[in-house]
Amino acid sequence: LDYVKAWKYYGSAYYFAEPITNKIFGKEFPKEVVLGVNAKGVLIIDPGTLDLLQEFPYSEIVTWGFSAKNLVFVVGNLVRSRKMFFETEEGVEINSLIYAYVNKLMTVGDNMIKDEGAGDMDM
Numbered sequence: 001l002d003y004v005k006a007w008k009y010y011g012s013a014y015y016f017a018e019p020i021t022n023k024i025f026g027k028e029f030p031k032e033v034v035l036g037v038n039a040k041g042v043l044i045i046d047p048g049t050l051d052l053l054q055e056f057p058y059s060e061i062v063t064w065g066f067s068a069k070n071l072v073f074v075v076g077n078l079v080r081s082r083k084m085f086f087e088t089e090e091g092v093e094i095n096s097l098i099y100a101y102v103n104k105l106m107t108v109g110d111n112m113i114k115d116e117g118a119g120d121m122d123m
Contacts, residue, residue, distance in 0.1 A: 008043060008052065012036035015094055016047070017071065020085035029053060035071075035086065037097050039104075042073065058102055066091035 004010055015035045029044070033053065036043035041057035062074045062081050071091045073084045088094065 008040070008055065009036060010038065012038040012043065013097060014045075015088055015090045017086040017088040017090075020070075020087060027053060033086075035088070035094065037094060037101070039101050042098070058098075058105060061098075061102075064095065064098060066095040068092075071095070 013036070015037070016032060017035050018032050019029045030046055030048065032047060034045040034047045036045055041055060041059075042061065043052060043056075044054040045051070046053055056073065056075050060075050060077075062076060062078065064071070064073045066072070068091065069087055069089065071086045071088050071094055074081050075084065076082055
């Protein structure tokens with residue numbers, strides 16, 4: 001099972017989307033892409049070839065937002081970031097899923113910090 005969990009696509013939920021611009025980060029994107037959302041981050045996949053076009057771990061997603069028909073990701077860091085806009089009918093669902101994954105990662109991170117801090121006090 002660990003072998004399968006290591007796959008980039010493992011546990012992904014898939015959503016069709018149209019990039020607002022066909023060029024993101026200097027890469028040409030097809031008119032329609034598939035967004036794969038999983039516990040590690042967001043994948044952008046070519047639906048025709050199934051090639052992974054771009055991968056964004058949650059550590060690179062500064063923020064994200066949605067409306068009824070659009071989705072935006074801000075990726076990079078606090079000094080330099082870029083926005084990616086997509087048209088999709090599933091913006092609300094994608095937002096909820098990303099929020100749940102990020103919230104879980106933050107909770108796990110907080111617990112690890114608390115555990116490490118408690119261990120330091122035992123010295």
